[in-house]
Amino acid sequence: MDKLIITGNGPLDGEVWASGAKNAALPILCATLLSEGPVTIGNLPHLQDITTTLELLGRMGVEPVLGERMTIQLDGAQVKDCHAPYELVKKMRASILVLGPLLAHFGTADVSLPGGCAIGSRPVDLHLRGLEAMGAEISVENGYVRARVPGGRLKGAHVFFDTVTVTGTENLLMAASLAAGTTVLENAAREPEIVDLADCLIKMGANISGHGTDTITVVGVERLHGCEYDVMPDRIETGTFLVAAAMTGGRVRVRKTRADILEAVLAKLEEAGASITTGADWIEADMQGKRPRAVNIRTAPYPAFPTDMQAQFVALNAVAQGTARVVETIFENRFMHVQELNRMGANIALEGNTAVITGVEQLSGAPVMATDLRASASLVVAATIAQGETLVDRIYHIDRGYECIEEKLQLLGAKIRRVPG
Numbered sequence: 001m002d003k004l005i006i007t008g009n010g011p012l013d014g015e016v017w018a019s020g021a022k023n024a025a026l027p028i029l030c031a032t033l034l035s036e037g038p039v040t041i042g043n044l045p046h047l048q049d050i051t052t053t054l055e056l057l058g059r060m061g062v063e064p065v066l067g068e069r070m071t072i073q074l075d076g077a078q079v080k081d082c083h084a085p086y087e088l089v090k091k092m093r094a095s096i097l098v099l100g101p102l103l104a105h106f107g108t109a110d111v112s113l114p115g116g117c118a119i120g121s122r123p124v125d126l127h128l129r130g131l132e133a134m135g136a137e138i139s140v141e142n143g144y145v146r147a148r149v150p151g152g153r154l155k156g157a158h159v160f161f162d163t164v165t166v167t168g169t170e171n172l173l174m175a176a177s178l179a180a181g182t183t184v185l186e187n188a189a190r191e192p193e194i195v196d197l198a199d200c201l202i203k204m205g206a207n208i209s210g211h212g213t214d215t216i217t218v219v220g221v222e223r224l225h226g227c228e229y230d231v232m233p234d235r236i237e238t239g240t241f242l243v244a245a246a247m248t249g250g251r252v253r254v255r256k257t258r259a260d261i262l263e264a265v266l267a268k269l270e271e272a273g274a275s276i277t278t279g280a281d282w283i284e285a286d287m288q289g290k291r292p293r294a295v296n297i298r299t300a301p302y303p304a305f306p307t308d309m310q311a312q313f314v315a316l317n318a319v320a321q322g323t324a325r326v327v328e329t330i331f332e333n334r335f336m337h338v339q340e341l342n343r344m345g346a347n348i349a350l351e352g353n354t355a356v357i358t359g360v361e362q363l364s365g366a367p368v369m370a371t372d373l374r375a376s377a378s379l380v381v382a383a384t385i386a387q388g389e390t391l392v393d394r395i396y397h398i399d400r401g402y403e404c405i406e407e408k409l410q411l412l413g414a415k416i417r418r419v420p421g
């Protein structure tokens, strides 16, 4: 297993670019299962999750073709096998996103249940309930979701989500695009990645309105065609580099990104003392050598503060002036970075779903374990300012979501190297 070795060396300074968003690229890749004709996708990030998805689509018969400008072409008409096996689904929960498209296009799907993961139990009951409302017959047998559509075509339905779910909204949005009649999704997620998926589906010929609000209306069409689509920039990767600037007293400009999708995060960075400037496709955080101030955080669905940035702000608070309370409301077990940060000298106490963080002046390097994607990011960023050497083990988690993490941090002046294991 690869490891990262980081020697803390003070403020990060410089420019990096944001890659395409993992959480938009994954549903968009799955949406190609709906098409009859090639969909050409650009700005795909080079990530383990993308490779896993391409392997999953390949198992179904959809062979990726490399196009110009590093694009990838996929054609849903090639599907031969509507089966998503456990050995691939277990690597990546987002594999459940093939369920809606397979059912809508082919009327059948056998998809392994993703199961729980480190950050929480993460059930998919709302995905299944929504598809049942659209006429699917679903059973769960031997760890697989076995779903069939009597008559072959899903029907439009009124779906109310009890809880705001991002991939649940995406699965239903894709399914509804090919259903007979109109579907209304209420209490839908409003994340920018949903808007990106909807925009791609619209380019494929879908009739969708209201995406980006909590009520999405989809008038089903008979078929979807190929198109060309570029994935949006990754707001979580962007936010992570900006936190790295703020934590280390440095200055980082992230290019090829968007400020409008990071409002809650930028507001918290300003509260921490960073000066934020933005342009059409860049954001800069400048801390001017100062130590950050503690900032309270409460995670919630978009447009509120994202749970995927919680761990990075716990790390920032670990070296901030003052005491902060960080409340995690989305996932029941998303504080595994706390124990590891404490091993690096942080002073963090857990009270149920709240981390109480009293900032210390200096963290110290230590061997630490990455437990999930954003926890790993928080440890890596903390290590860039810690005194001495930090060895981060199990970094396959970080490779799921951060393209070229060590190269990008090196561009900002960090002393970081990968040790193959």
Ligand SMILES: CC(=O)N[C@H]1[C@@H](OP(=O)(O)OP(=O)(O)OC[C@H]2O[C@@H](n3ccc(=O)[nH]c3=O)[C@H](O)[C@@H]2O)O[C@H](CO)[C@@H](O)[C@@H]1O
Pocket: 023, 026, 093, 094, 120, 121, 122, 123, 124, 125, 126, 127, 128, 163, 164, 165, 166, 167, 168, 307, 308, 330, 331, 332
């Ligand atoms: C690939 C992807 O886009 N992943 C993101 C997506 O995950 P994901 O879509 O899995 O997260 P959800 O939005 O579905 O989860 C929100 C909450 O709803 C619960 N729930 C969800 C579905 C369901 O059927 N039943 C149920 O109870 C979950 O356990 C969780 O407590 O949104 C999360 C919340 O912003 C992010 O952290 C993940 O990075």
Ligand SMILES: C=C(OP(=O)(O)O)C(=O)O
Pocket: 023, 093, 094, 308, 373, 374, 401
């Ligand atoms: C939790 C995340 O991803 P996933 O839903 O793919 O596990 C994440 O991106 O932080």
